[in-house]
Amino acid sequence: MGKPTGFKEFSRAVEPYRPAKERLLDFKEIYTDHDDQKLSTQAARCMDCGVPFCQSGEGCPVYNLIPEWNDLVYQDRWEEAFDRLMATNNFPEVTGRVCPAVCEGACVLGITESPVAIKNLEFAIADKGFQNGWLKPQIPPSRTGKTIAIVGSGPAGLSAAQQLNSVGHSVKVYERADRIGGLMMYGIPNMKLEKSLLDQRKDQMETEGIEFFTNVDVGGNLKNSIAVEDLNTNNDVVLLTTGATKPRDLPIPGREGNGVHFAMDFLKANTKSLLDSKHKDENFISAKGKKVIVIGGGDTGTDCIGTSLRHGCKSLINFEIMPKPPEERASNNPWPLFPRTLKVDYGHEESAETFGNDPRVYSISGKEFIRDEQGNLKGIRTIEVENFEEIEGTEKDWEADLILLAMGFLGPEHYVSEPLNIDLDERSNYKAEHNVHQTSNPNVFAAGDCRRGQSLVVWAINEGRAAAREIDRYLMEETTLP
């Protein structure tokens, strides 16, 4: 334990973002440089509890060894802290940036005080590892002769690939996009997660022996596509980590026509154009000068807000069908559960900076997209709701010429699973038990959002690691993987 009285002496302090005014001018990361002294003070607040809920089932989904690395940071032993962090998490440089910090909701200090700034500490430890070259490729000493094809290169696929390769299996990862990373690459925007970090990881994993094949739509129609049956025949195991990619639509009158886009079409094109040409190719849906309405909250909605503001939108509104969350935990949401409280994320803060107000409007639902005689989008008619029930007489028209649908995802696409005869669960995900991951086709495993439904990066890492362990056990009858 770092400093026994640290939790009494020091208050919670989180690393600030760059000022909204400044960061709105670019797509660079929103974060500021790490301050070792402040982080050490924060680490000193950790009480090294007898039962550290932060790393329990209610806390960090990858069971990060949080009290251990808090203590090491307090003692200025950053390299050891990095080793302990890498023991449980394949991509802490990602979770340290984008995780909602489930751990902090379960921090014991959080019962009476503000929790330790655990996520900031993870972020700084990971960055130090990258900057100081502590991240070394783990090349397996020998090969088992077993081959595994992984379909999808999001956090679930990549963490499984790394784990399976580490015990000597030969791993090939197939990705239909032109870059690896799944939603870490083309969902989460660059200002939240700098994409060169993913390139560094790809280099490391290739050195370790993992092969990547991009622009390959397994079972689909792209030019380089391959049949999923061939992958199944030619490999000992196929692991599906294809994500939950079917977006939820808003099938109200006026849906057909210009101006209404799925959030992922907007976000993906923006990041691709940024990476390909710094936006010079203009190959993206621009919000410049437009009245934008984002339908749906959550991370996806916030990312649409942040991106629209950087394009230079004329106005911005965000609809949320749910009521405004409370400022403090409700009685049915006690510690150590993840707090469902009002959060002001980076996009909301930036909207307030630009237009003087938080863009969110709660308890509201779309009734009809309004179009002119030529079919051009002019706005949307809404109605207020309570418990999803419409409140009569509350219709309102809003002007808009770009509407982004960020209403979540319905599950995976099925053109990969159908030829493999995989059972689906009641939510149309690939059916497989958590921590078992084997589907109804014994050679085929599933992990990540395609199995559990739309979730978080840290849960995808948890699933990728668990699937790797179970695949290793299936192939070798025993396993040393955690």
Ligand SMILES: Cc1cc2nc3c(=O)[nH]c(=O)nc-3n(C[C@H](O)[C@H](O)[C@H](O)COP(=O)(O)OP(=O)(O)OC[C@H]3O[C@@H](n4cnc5c(N)ncnc54)[C@H](O)[C@@H]3O)c2cc1C
């Ligand atoms: C806009 C947005 C922002 C988000 N922000 C956050 C955040 O801030 N923090 C957080 O924790 N989580 C966030 N999430 C959720 C998180 O990104 C996902 O839960 C996570 O990426 C799921 O990982 P996965 O590996 O299961 O799938 P994905 O990341 O979806 O990766 C699946 C991959 O499979 C590929 N694929 C699919 N079918 C095929 C095929 N037939 N052949 C070849 N490849 C295929 C896809 O192209 C994709 O690259 C966000 C999600 C979105 C949409």
Ligand code: SF4
């Ligand atoms: S991965 Fe998320 S839950 Fe786990 S320690 Fe990091 S911020 Fe906390």
